[in-house]
Amino acid sequence: MIQIxxxxxxxxxxxxxxxVDLAVGQGESLCVIGQSGTGKSVLLKCILGLTAPDGGQILWQGKPLDRRTRPAFLARFGMLFQGAALFDSLTVWQNVAFRLRQRMPDAQARAIAVEKLARVGLGPETADLMPAELSGGMAKRAGLARAIADDPAVIFFDEPTTGLDPIRARRINDLIRGIVTETGATAITITHDMDSVRAIGDRVALLQDGRIAWDGPVARMDQAPPLAGFLGHAVTQLPHKPAT
Ligand SMILES: Nc1ncnc2c1ncn2[C@@H]1O[C@H](COP(=O)(O)OP(=O)(O)OP(=O)(O)O)[C@@H](O)[C@H]1O
Structure with a gap:
């Protein structure tokens, strides 16, 4: 669905x-990992059209993303920003319904926002709170509700567990996995957190020295020597195939 x-x-x-060569299929959940400063954010900005690449192509549904085709892509994508990035001056429901309010009456947008808040485990009492009244975990959930408010076909998760303690991080990972599975959305997650990769990803790609150094199923990453640094343990080498 997205090809780079x-x-x-x-x-x-x-x-x-x-x-960088990378592809993510319809309904697939891809995690992109890499050391700090390896260009994960630059990659994301190129996909979103916030940074112009010097060369190469990004295709969505087989067509190059450019000034003409990107708006249709952006209309179908949702994003959970690092640190949630809620608008301080809007209530929680107004944040969640930010895009919906541009094309439907407030009452209808609010009802959808409350439903999405419930999906991420936040009750209707949170709808009229201001972002400053939320804990870090609640803000992350509200950011997740905003990401899925418009039923996106593609969802980006930028460091979804940053700033959360391990228990809250695990809950957010499980929530994301559940949402990705039930909506069938294509998911791209940028993360340093290997627990996120295990919980959220079908596939993992390692960005290193400006290229994808390893790309494969999450289930096989324990046998991938290039991922040793991230896994924090010596990687089990795949047994050599005996010569026949
Ligand atoms: N607008 C810019 N101008 C100059 N250099 C930039 C710009 N944007 C990014 N860079 C450089 O590109 C490199 C990759 O940055 P990027 O933010 O993509 O890393 P990252 O992998 O997302 O890191 P982290 O995991 O710490 O967020 C860094 O060396 C950064 O300084």
Whole structure:
């Protein structure tokens, strides 16, 4: 559904993305991992059209994303920002319904917002709170409700567990996995958190030195030597196939 081919981007002559090839299929959940500063955010910004790549292509449903085709893509995507990024001056339901309110009456948008809040475990009493009144975990849930409010076909999760303690992080990971499975949305998660990868991902791609150094099923990552640094343990080498 999304294909990235030979994507390149340099800043001041320093290559950050040096030919990234990556594809994520319809309904698939892909996690992109990489050390700090390897260009995960730059990759995301290129997909969203916030940064212009120097070369390569990004295709959505077989068509290159450009100025003409990107609006239709953006209308079908939802995003959970790192730190939730709620608008401080809007109530929780207004945040969740931000996009809906542009095309439907408030009463209808509010009803959908309350339903999405319930999906992420927040009761109707949270709808009229201001973001400053929420705990970190609640804000993350509200951000998740906003990401799914418009029933997106593609959802981006940018470091979904940043700033959460392990118990809350696990709950958010489980919630995300449940939502991705039940909506059938295509999911791309950028994370450092291998627990997130295990909980959310079908596939994992390692971004290293400007390229995808490893890409494979989450179930096989324990046998992938390039991922050793992230897994925090020595990776089991795949047994050599005996010579026949
Ligand atoms: N607008 C910019 N101008 C110059 N350099 C930039 C710009 N945006 C990103 N970079 C550089 O590109 C590199 C990759 O940055 P990026 O934010 O994508 O890393 P990241 O993998 O998302 O890191 P983290 O995990 O810490 O968020 C960094 O060296 C950064 O300084």
């Amino acid at each position: 081919a030979g994507l390149r981007k340099s800043f001041g002559g320093t290559p950050v993305l040096a030919g």
